[in-house]
Amino acid sequence: MAKQVSKKQEEKAKKSELLAGYTDEELFTRVPLDSISAEKITAPRYSYWQSVFRVFFKKKLNIVILALLAIVVLMAYIYPAIVHYDPYVNLMDSSAKHLGPKAAMAKFGATIHYILGTGGSGEATFDAIWYGSRISISLAFIVALINMVIGVFIGAVWGFSKKVDMFMTQVYSIIANLPSLLVIAVLVMIIGPSFWSMVFALTITGWLFIAFFFRTQVVIIRDREYNLASKCLGTSTFKIAIRNILPFMISLIVTVAATEIPGYISYEVFLAYIGFGLSDKSLGVMISEAQSAMVTPGWEFEFWSPVAITAIIAVVLYVAGQNLGDASDPRTHM
Numbered sequence: 585m586a587k588q589v590s591k592k593q594e595e596k597a598k599k600s601e602l603l604a605g606y607t608d609e610e611l612f613t614r615v616p617l618d619s620i621s622a623e624k625i626t627a628p629r630y631s632y633w634q635s636v637f638r639v640f641f642k643k644k645l646n647i648v649i650l651a652l653l654a655i656v657v658l659m660a661y662i663y664p665a666i667v668h669y670d671p672y673v674n675l676m677d678s679s680a681k682h683l684g685p686k687a688a689m690a691k692f693g694a695t696i697h698y699i700l701g702t703g704g705s706g707e708a709t710f711d712a713i714w715y716g717s718r719i720s721i722s723l724a725f726i727v728a729l730i731n732m733v734i735g736v737f738i739g740a741v742w743g744f745s746k747k748v749d750m751f752m753t754q755v756y757s758i759i760a761n762l763p764s765l766l767v768i769a770v771l772v773m774i775i776g777p778s779f780w781s782m783v784f785a786l787t788i789t790g791w792l793f794i795a796f797f798f799r800t801q802v803v804i805i806r807d808r809e810y811n812l813a814s815k816c817l818g819t820s821t822f823k824i825a826i827r828n829i830l831p832f833m834i835s836l837i838v839t840v841a842a843t844e845i846p847g848y849i850s851y852e853v854f855l856a857y858i859g860f861g862l863s864d865k866s867l868g869v870m871i872s873e874a875q876s877a878m879v880t881p882g883w884e885f886e887f888w889s890p891v892a893i894t895a896i897i898a899v900v901l902y903v904a905g906q907n908l909g910d911a912s913d914p915r916t917h918m
Contacts, residue, residue, distance in 0.1 A: 632914070640911035646904070653900045656893075660717040667697075669715045671865060674706025681706045682883045701885045704873060709886060712870060713893050719866040721897065723779065724848040727786045732841055734787075735794025736833075740825040742795055743802025756796050759789055768851070769860045777863045782855075786848060794840060801836060802829050835912035842905020846898035853894055867894050 640646055674680035680691065680702055688698035688708075700709040742752045771785035805811070806829070814824050830837075855861055856868025857875075870890040877883035910916060 635914075635917040636908075636911045639916050640908055643907065646907050649900055649904045649907070652896075653904055656717070656897055656900060657721070659714050660721050663714045664711075664718055667711060669707075669711045671703075671705055671707040671712065674702070677706055682877070682880075682886060684882055684885055700889045703870075703886050704877075709889050712865065713867070713890055716865055716867040716870050716890065717893060717897065719779070719862065719864050720849050720852055720868065720894070723782060723786075723852055723862075723866070724845045724901075727783055727790065727848045728841060728844045730783070730787045731791040731794055731844065732837065734791040736798055736830065736837055738791070739795035739798025740802055740829050741822065743799040744806050744825045744829065745821050749799070752795070752799070756792060759792055760796075762789075764789060764793075765851075765854075769855060769858070772855065772860045777861060779862060779864060782852065782862055786851060794844070797840065798833065798836070801833055805829065805832060835909050835914075838912045839906060839909030842902055842909055845905065846901045849894065849898055849901075 680688075681704055683691065683698075683702045685699055685701045688701045689695070692698050697708040697711055700713070703709050703712060738752070742748050767789060768785045771788065772781055775781040775784065802825070811824055811828055814828060849867070852861070852866060853868035853871055856866065856872045859872070861869045861872055867890050871887065871894070874883075874887040874890070877886040878888070
């Protein structure tokens, strides 16, 4: 105890020596009273999207998923642009059809084009898969973008305006009772099995179900205090929906988009499987044409290769979107 007291006395003595000879004006500075400065709150800067990506990249699984997604997208869009794909290049050669990987590489050489064998027309299955992936992924992204933009916008107004709610609820009650898959199939059959006809068929009613979902979410939060205050101040319904409602639902928008994109790929594959597919050779068309190969010995790669790639694309898009949706929730930024 005596030693501690002596140390404190020594420290005080040193401080007094350092401060000796200085006046109070030299040692202290008076801070003027400023009402504006007094209102300022010192707080760390917060960036919403920086926090989103910080939370997202905390999980190492997300990095692996994004890397896999980047590989799939690059292969789907860059590989067909570099490599010229001709589905009928070996059409007249009967010995080039329905070959497994080993037989195909024995015939054509050990190249990347034939590591998955050949199809019914003698085409390289590996090349055909990435050509089809580009079509299927493009279709899914375009349809999802159109449906999400229209659905979120109309859903926000629908949930906030009682007049719009009365009209749109009746429209939804009628259309929701129609089997959507049947409507899509009939539209494709009438218009024709082209890329843009499929986009039209998948968007003609697809936005309505998204709009109804967001209408329900808006109804939950539309009568909160800040929205009532905006309404009392004369803010229009449109501005309240766009500025007060939509930003609140960013995480929901990302989560719904994550389920919609792989869902449209599945739609395209299933429609092609039942005979209402695209005229181009998408993943769905490849699976549909290779149905017989599923049970034919030695032809299995022709069927299971596009099935596996379709499953990988759908799962990767879904997992990446779901995790991004979770990271978009401000409650995870603590």
